[in-house]
Amino acid sequence: MDLVIIDTGCANLSSVKFAFERLGVVPVISDDFGVIRRAGSLVLPGVGAAPYAMDNIKAKNLGSIIKTAKQPLLGICLGMQLLFETLEEGGKIIKGLGLIPGHVGPLDTRDLPSPHMGWNQLHPLSDFALMNGVDSGDYAYFVHSYGAPLSEFTVAACHYGNPFTAVVRKDNVMGCQFHPERSSKVGAQILKNFLDLSA
Amino acid sequence: MLAKRIIPCLDVRDGRVVKGVQFRNHEDVGDILELAMRYRDEGADELVFYDITASVDDRTVSPEWISLISSEIDIPFCVAGGINSVAAAGARLSAGADKISVNSPALARPELIDDLVGAFGTQCIVIGIDSFQDDDVYRVKSHTGDPDKMRETGREMLDWAREVIERGAGEIVLNCMNQDGVRKGYDIPQLKALRTQCTVPLIASGGAGEVSHFKDVFEQAGVDGALAASVFHKSIIAIPDLKQSLKNSGIEIKL
Numbered sequence: 133m134d135l136v137i138i139d140t141g142c143a144n145l146s147s148v149k150f151a152f153e154r155l156g157v158v159p160v161i162s163d164d165f166g167v168i169r170r171a172g173s174l175v176l177p178g179v180g181a182a183p184y185a186m187d188n189i190k191a192k193n194l195g196s197i198i199k200t201a202k203q204p205l206l207g208i209c210l211g212m213q214l215l216f217e218t219l220e221e222g223g224k225i226i227k228g229l230g231l232i233p234g235h236v237g238p239l240d241t242r243d244l245p246s247p248h249m250g251w252n253q254l255h256p257l258s259d260f261a262l263m264n265g266v267d268s269g270d271y272a273y274f275v276h277s278y279g280a281p282l283s284e285f286t287v288a289a290c291h292y293g294n295p296f297t298a299v300v301r302k303d304n305v306m307g308c309q310f311h312p313e314r315s316s317k318v319g320a321q322i323l324k325n326f327l328d329l330s331a
Numbered sequence: 332m333l334a335k336r337i338i339p340c341l342d343v344r345d346g347r348v349v350k351g352v353q354f355r356n357h358e359d360v361g362d363i364l365e366l367a368m369r370y371r372d373e374g375a376d377e378l379v380f381y382d383i384t385a386s387v388d389d390r391t392v393s394p395e396w397i398s399l400i401s402s403e404i405d406i407p408f409c410v411a412g413g414i415n416s417v418a419a420a421g422a423r424l425s426a427g428a429d430k431i432s433v434n435s436p437a438l439a440r441p442e443l444i445d446d447l448v449g450a451f452g453t454q455c456i457v458i459g460i461d462s463f464q465d466d467d468v469y470r471v472k473s474h475t476g477d478p479d480k481m482r483e484t485g486r487e488m489l490d491w492a493r494e495v496i497e498r499g500a501g502e503i504v505l506n507c508m509n510q511d512g513v514r515k516g517y518d519i520p521q522l523k524a525l526r527t528q529c530t531v532p533l534i535a536s537g538g539a540g541e542v543s544h545f546k547d548v549f550e551q552a553g554v555d556g557a558l559a560a561s562v563f564h565k566s567i568i569a570i571p572d573l574k575q576s577l578k579n580s581g582i583e584i585k586l
Contacts, residue, residue, distance in 0.1 A: 147427045150402040179424070180452040244333075245532045245555060247454045247501050251334040251376055251585045271334060271585040273407055275429070275454045275501075292333055314407045314429060316371075 135327065136171035138198065139163040140211075141188045144179045148208060151313035155324055163192050173203050173330035176307075178210025182221045182236075182278070185210055186228065199229055204329045205305045209276060212300060212307025216280055231305045232285055239279045241293035247277040248292045252310075254318070256288045260301055262325045263288060270318045272298070272310035279309060334585040335549050335577070336376040336556030337570060338534065339563045341366055342383045343412070346396065349383070350512070350561050357383075360564040363396060364403060370563065371404050373570040376585060378404070379432065379504075379558060381459075382412025383476040394426035401427020409457055412476075415443065417450045424451060432457035432504060435473040438484050441494060448499030458500040462488040462521065463508040469521055472508065492525055503529060504558060506536040512561060514540025522552035534558050542568060542576050549582050 135152060137145055137159045145161055152159045159175070160167060168174065176198065178185055189195055198205070207215045216228045219236040228236070239248055251271040256263050266288075279296035282289055290298035290309070300307045306326075312319035341348045341363065348366050349357040360366070367378055380400070397410055410423050411432035420431045431451075437443050437458055447456045461475045469488035474480045484491075492503055505525055507518035517538045526533055532555040535548045539559035548557050562568040571586075578584040 144424050144427065144429070146398065146425065147401050147429070150427065151405065153402070154405065179455065180450075245530060247531070248333070249454065249502060249532045250336050250555065253332060275407070277453060277501075311407070311429075314405060316405050320405060 134167070134171050135159040135173050135175065135330075136168055137161045137175045137177060138168060138194065140176070140178070140185055140194065141192065145177055148175060148177045148313045151319070151323055152327075155320065155327065157327060163194060165197055168194075168197050168201070171203055173326065174198075174201055174205045176205065176207040176211035176214065178208060178212075178214060180210060182210060182213060182219045182228075183224070183226050185214060186226055189214070189229075195229065199231060202304060204326065205231075206326050207305075207307035208313070209309060209311055212309055213278060213280065215300070215305055215307050219278070221278065232300055232302045232307075234280050234283050234285070236278050236280050239277055239292065239294070239296060244293045247275060248279075249275045252290050252292060254288045254290060254298050254310075256299075257282075258287055260287045260299075260306075261329060262301065262306055262322060263299065264325050265321045266318055272308075272312070272315040272318055274310045276309060332583045333555075334376065334583050335554075336534070337374075337545070337574060337584075338377045338379055338556050338558040339370045339375050339570070340379040340381055340536065340558045340560045342381050342560060344383055348564070350564055364399060366564070367400055367404055367408075370570065371406055374574055374586065375406065375570055377406060377556070378408040380408060380410050381432070382410075394422045397423055397426035397428050411457075411459055415439075417446050420447050420451065424455060430455045430457050430502070432459045434459035434461065437495065438471065438473045438486070438491075441498060444495055444498035444500055448501075453499050453501040456500055457502040457504060458495040459504045459506065460488060460491060460495075461506045461508055464518070464521065469524075475508070488521070489524065489528065492529060496529065496531055500531060502532045502534065504534040504536050507538060510538030511536075513538065514562065514567075516540060516544040517548040517552065517557065519547060519551050522548065522554055526553045532556070540567070542573055545573060546577060546580050546582065549577070550580075
């Protein structure tokens with residue numbers, strides 16, 4: 133069964149693709165409804181601005197096919213943020229995909245520099261196979277200015293000024309605020325765990 | 332806790348990694364991918380590839396080698412040099428660069444920063460600043476890749492840094508030229524001066540010569556990362572030893 137990276141037309145897709153290739157899996161990058169529907173698992177990557185990404189998803193009519201996906205679906209960074217109900221960016225509230233309850237807002241970093249950029253520690257809060265082999269205190273690479281607060285759907289937390297959701301999951305839908313494709317061995321372990329979920 | 336970053340910088344000229352002293356007299360230090368893999372294996376937190384000839388010769392870095400690096404490397408990397416348009420930045424980000432760094436073209440046309448931030452977001456737009464201390468003034472220079480083409484900009488470093496942050500830059504790399512390549516330590520007073528007003532991540536560049544220099548710049552200037560080239564290329568400092576030593580000093584470091 134194929135691993136499909138959903139082509140939203142705005143993201144840095146190649147580094148995610150390369151990361152799976154290093155694990156011996158060749159993903160398909162596609163925005164084709166049939167290809168996405170038949171996929172064994174789905175990745176929603178994302179870099180850039182949320183309004184632009186949601187506009188692209190709408191323009192490609194990808195919203196309903198993502199929302200009704202039954203396969204394991206992994207959102208990465210902005211792709212994770214898009215899974216929530218609402219997102220705030222540049223003072224405006226936009227609607228997300230609504231697959232996970234909650235709101236994504238500006239990170240309150242207190243007196244720390246923003247964006248939150250660099251390697252920070254993961255703290256698993258609940259058991260989920262995506263985090264197999266990842267210990268509390270392991271580092272992952274983050275780069276973002278917005279985030280989701282902790283909720284009942286938080287699988288792992290991170291702390292920068294305040295705690296926020298680093299890994300989220302509801303049913304078949306999950307997301308990482310960090311970039312597993314750029315998080316060295318820890319990131320590779322998480323991507324491998326994701327592949328195992330759909331095996 | 333967010334870890335302080337150790338960032339080897341690979342100056343690239345004609346597809347090879349080179350290093351000069353105070354931006355002059357470049358010597359060949361190796362193959363791009365080979366060095367990138369070595370630093371990845373040694374625990375570098377991030378890599379910067381700086382095409383030092385790009386702005387000067389009006390060429391641009393090649394998305395092909397960016398793609399090659401991206402396919403092999405599982406840590407973030409930034410690409411700099413000659414990126415003077417949204418299209419040029421987009422090509423590099425699509426090829427797999429995590430961030431792009433802009434220096435001379437932003438000085439020539441500051442609106443470029445707004446355009447890049449609008450297209451790709453704050454998080455992947457880094458501004459490099461080459462600063463030279465002249466008496467007690469920090470002056471911004473441009474086109475520093477070639478001493479014959481280097482230009483005065485008429486700008487002061489602290490003013491320019493404030494402007495690039497206002498325009499949405501997500502990170503600043505401050506290269507203190509008086510210190511570059513001479514391995515006498517980072518320019519702590521200058522970095523401290525910028526740190527107090529810099530609300531985005533700040534990376535120190537220029538002057539690393541020994542382990543204590545890294546310790547000093549993290550503890551005294553409060554920077555988020557420290558960039559160095561020759562001490563790593565020439566194996567004067569081994570990254571695993573450096574990181575262990577910093578961690579032993581109580582600095583937040585990812586080993």
